[in-house]
Amino acid sequence: MNTPTTTLYDRLGRRDGIARITRALIQNHLANPLVSNRYAQIQDMDRLERNVIDFFCAGAGGPEAYAGKDMLATHRGMNISEQEFVAVIDDAMAALVSCGIEPPVRNEVLAILWSMKGEVIRV
Ligand code: HEM
Numbered sequence: 001m002n003t004p005t006t007t008l009y010d011r012l013g014r015r016d017g018i019a020r021i022t023r024a025l026i027q028n029h030l031a032n033p034l035v036s037n038r039y040a041q042i043q044d045m046d047r048l049e050r051n052v053i054d055f056f057c058a059g060a061g062g063p064e065a066y067a068g069k070d071m072l073a074t075h076r077g078m079n080i081s082e083q084e085f086v087a088v089i090d091d092a093m094a095a096l097v098s099c100g101i102e103p104p105v106r107n108e109v110l111a112i113l114w115s116m117k118g119e120v121i122r123v
Helices: 015-032 036-040 044-057 071-075 082-098 103-114
Strands: none
Touching: 015 036, 015 044, 015 082, 082 103
């Protein structure tokens, strides 16, 4: 059996790796015509980047505390569509590829992101 003995946090390269992935993710969003409008108007990008890094670190089993809002509160009232949700996941998968994350680890992240769809789409 190929049972992982590390956490997902380790497999993503700990905080440094997750910070790189998050920066690639945000760049992909800004370049993606399906969602760029959502992100182009954000005032404090540094704050968003920090919160997203902490969110991914904490969710992947790292020691970081996440100080942002929960997913429902964050996305409530935005009227996010299924198409936008898929576009954001595509951006995340592309960020993992560009950061050299292997397919089995990408699939772990995909499953986690997909599981949040009820807290993001049209909430
Ligand atoms: C599983 C999918 C998603 C996850 C895990 C996720 C995660 C997050 C996190 C952690 C934040 C930061 C919250 C904070 O700073 O308090 C955030 C903010 C945001 N998300 Fe998402 N998100 C997802 C999908 C989406 C989608 C599909 C859209 C729309 C295209 C979207 C649009 C936004 C926007 C515009 C913000 C900034 C809110 C603001 O600071 O005003 N998200 N998201």
